[in-house]
Amino acid sequence: xxxxxxxxxxxxxxxxxxxxxxxxxxxxxxxxxxxxxxxxxxxxxxxxxxxxxxxxxxxxxxxxxxxxxxxxxxxxxxxxxxxxxxxxxxxxxxxxxxxxxxxxxxxxxxxxxxxxxxxxxxxxxxxxxxxxxxxxxxxxxxxxxxxxxxxxxxxxxxxxxxxxxxxxxxxxxxxxxxxxxxxxxxxxxxxxxxxxxxxxxxxxxxxxxxxxxxxxxxxxxxxxxxxxxxxxxxxxxxxxxxxxxxxxxxxxxxxxxxxxxxxxxxxxxxxxxxxxxxxxxxxxxxxxxxxxxxxxxx
Numbered sequence: 334x335x336x337x338x339x340x341x342x343x344x345x346x347x348x349x350x351x352x353x354x355x356x357x358x359x360x361x362x363x364x365x366x367x368x369x370x371x372x373x374x375x376x377x378x379x380x381x382x383x384x385x386x387x388x389x390x391x392x393x394x395x396x397x398x399x400x401x402x403x404x405x406x407x408x409x410x411x412x413x414x415x416x417x418x419x420x421x422x423x424x425x426x427x428x429x430x431x432x433x434x435x436x437x438x439x440x441x442x443x444x445x446x447x448x449x450x451x452x453x454x455x456x457x458x459x460x461x462x463x464x465x466x467x468x469x470x471x472x473x474x475x476x477x478x479x480x481x482x483x484x485x486x487x488x489x490x491x492x493x494x495x496x497x498x499x500x501x502x503x504x505x506x507x508x509x510x511x512x513x514x515x516x517x518x519x520x521x522x523x524x525x526x527x528x529x530x531x532x533x534x535x536x537x538x539x540x541x542x543x544x545x546x547x548x549x550x551x552x553x554x555x556x557x558x559x560x561x562x563x564x565x566x567x568x569x570x571x572x573x574x575x576x577x578x579x580x581x582x583x584x585x586x587x588x589x590x591x592x593x594x595x596x597x598x599x600x601x602x603x604x605x606x607x608x609x610x611x612x613x614x615x616x617x618x619x620x621x622x623x624x625x626x627x628x629x630x631x
Contacts, residue, residue, distance in 0.1 A: 383417075383418050383493075384416075384417055384418070384493050384496055386416045387413040387414070387416040387417045387493075387496065387500065388413075388496070390409050390410075390412045390413035390416060391409070391410065391413040391499065391500055391503065393409045394406045394407075394408075394409030394410040394413060394503060394504075394507075395503070397409060398503070398506070398507060401510075403507045403510045403511055404507075404511070406503075406507045407504055407507040407508070407511070410500050410501075410503045410504035410507065411504060413500045414427065414497065414500045414501065414504070417493055417496065417497055417500070418492075418493070419491075422492075423491060423492050423493070424489060424490055424491025424492055424493075424494060425488075425489055425491060427497070427501060427520075427523035427526075427527075430488050430489075430523055430526045430527070431519070431522065431523060431526075433486075433488065433489070434486050434488065434522075434526065437484075437486045438486070441484055488526045488527075491527060494527035494528060495527070495528050497523075497524075497527045498523075498524040498525070498527040498528035498531050498534060499524075499531075501520045501521070501523045501524040501527070501534075502520065502521060502524040502531060502533050502534040502537060504520050505517040505518075505520035505521045505524065505534070505537045505538070505541070506537055508520060508541075509537060509540060509541060509544075514541040514544040514545050515541075515545065517537060517538070517540075517541040518538055518541045518542065518545075521534045521535075521537050521538035521541065522538070525538070530561055532558045532561055532562055532565065532568070535554045535555075535557055535558040535561075535568075536554070536555070536558050536567060536568060536571070538550075538554050539551045539552075539554035539555045539558070539571055539575075542554065543575070548575055548578050548579045548582055549579060551571075551575050552571075552572070552575040552576060552578075552579050555568055555571035555572045555575055556572055558571075559571075559572050613625070613626050613628065
């Protein structure tokens with residue numbers, strides 16, 4: 334008669350696990366056991382990063398850019414942007430960020446116009462003045478607006494915002510080489526909405542703005558980049574150069590404006606046989622004010 338064999342678990346850790354292997358055990362007759370070694374893939378290897386494809390496309394774009402194939406690089410960067418996950422749980426697309434920013438700025442303009450309207454009504458005394466309540470309400474509203482100061486658009490975050498900023502800024506670099514400066518500015522706008530302290534995007538937008546003769550915007554970007562990184566030699570050189578250009582532009586604009594005002598004044602005074610040459614302004618060195626004198630013989 335066959336003898337009944339019992340499995341004795343003493344001395345075996347049935348709850349033990351093996352690194353990168355299964356914990357399956359083959360139990361043998363007589364109480365022995367042999368671990369069944371089954372290799373398992375690491376969980377991290379199984380799960381690919383959601384932006385792995387975007388990163389791969391970005392590198393392809395970088396390779397094309399280095400070889401000065403700017404059109405191909407542009408396409409790869411565009412593909413990298415489109416491959417990046419967007420929407421619920423991730424964050425807004427670049428186009429959505431621009432729309433949200435534009436809506437915010439339009440709302441601020443409307444508020445400023447309304448504030449200006451209230452100011453005008455208060456100055457003209459046309460505010461409803463029953464017991465002074467409505468007028469006081471307008472004054473309080475204006476004071477509250479002034480205390481808040483100019484509102485700043487704070488864009489919603491994206492899980493991979495820093496990566497998207499790079500894709501857009503890289504595409505802006507290709508647009509600069511292709512002469513598409515307005516498009517480069519828009520891509521840099523998006524990059525900076527994703528990452529407001531991205532110096533490369535600031536400097537590329539600076540370059541694009543200068544190309545379209547927006548030296549004021551270019552100088553603003555250069556100053557911001559230099560403020561973020563005072564050791565950045567490129568930003569420092571841009572600030573010094575653009576500051577001089579902007580000062581010359583403002584001086585030229587002042588001369589042109591004064592010339593137009595003088596022509597307007599002469600056209601009015603001419604009806605009385607006079608011109609601005611009949612008047613001279615002398616500055617008081619003590620007060621800084623001006624005194625106007627009239628000379629009939631000029």
